Amino acid sequence: MRIESDKNQAETGLEQVGFEQLFDAYYDELQHFIFFKSGDTEVAEDIIQDAFLKLWEIRTTVRVDTARALLYTIAANLFSNRYKRMKLNLKLQLTIVEDRTFETPEFEMEIKEFDQKLQRVLSGLNENNRTVFLMNRIDQMTYNEIAAALKISVKAVEKRMKKALEHIRKEIEQKF
Numbered sequence: 001m002r003i004e005s006d007k008n009q010a011e012t013g014l015e016q017v018g019f020e021q022l023f024d025a026y027y028d029e030l031q032h033f034i035f036f037k038s039g040d041t042e043v044a045e046d047i048i049q050d051a052f053l054k055l056w057e058i059r060t061t062v063r064v065d066t067a068r069a070l071l072y073t074i075a076a077n078l079f080s081n082r083y084k085r086m087k088l089n090l091k092l093q094l095t096i097v098e099d100r101t102f103e104t105p106e107f108e109m110e111i112k113e114f115d116q117k118l119q120r121v122l123s124g125l126n127e128n129n130r131t132v133f134l135m136n137r138i139d140q141m142t143y144n145e146i147a148a149a150l151k152i153s154v155k156a157v158e159k160r161m162k163k164a165l166e167h168i169r170k171e172i173e174q175k176f
Contacts, residue, residue, distance in 0.1 A: 019056060019059065022055075022064075022067055023052055026067075026068055026071055027048060027052070030048045030051065030071055030072065030075050031044050031045060031048050032044075033072065033075065033076075034047045034048060034075055034079055037076075037079050038079060038083075043079075043082070047075055047078045047079050047082065048075060050078050051071055051074040051075040051078055052071070054074050054078075055067065055070065055071055055074060117172070118168075118172070121167070121168055121171040121172060122134075122168070124167070124171065125164055125167055125168075128160055129160045129161075129163050129164040129167070130164065131150070131160075132146055132150075132157055132160040132161050132164060133160075133161060133164035133165070133168075135149070136161060143157045143158060143161070
């Protein structure tokens with residue numbers, strides 16, 4: 001259904017034509033358009049009402065002959081913004097759920113026990129091997145950086161790291 005307008009009306013703002021007539025003419029087709037995109041009647045109705053509200057706010061600057069296209073553009077943009085916001089909210093909710101999945105008291109207790117055991121195992125390493133291990137795993141230093149800092153060869157760093165890892169594996173496997 002199209003609004004009948006003569007050339008004179010097409011050049012005037014919407015307040016001259018009658019906003020109610022425009023609403024009646026395009027509401028159903030816009031609602032179907034957004035329903036096709038969203039699959040949700042309530043979402044489609046909300047978006048179409050918001051689109052008409054936005055059109056009402058700028059009615060003095062809108063020409064009658066461009067009102068339909070403008071309504072489709074506004075509705076599509078509102079849907080797109082709503083979809084992006086929903087997608088962001090879902091992503092945030094999934095992140096929160098993933099972060100809290102293992103926060104049970106039992107899990108926290110097991111983590112504390114493991115941390116204590118690891119600290120005991122690390123304290124059982126000789127000083128040179130422990131230093132290399134901590135510089136690599138905690139300070140995120142490369143073997144070359146460790147070698148330069150300790151003034152030893154890269155091969156010596158590799159050997160100390162190998163011994164540290166072997167000791168940690170052996171002790172951790174015995175504890176569990």
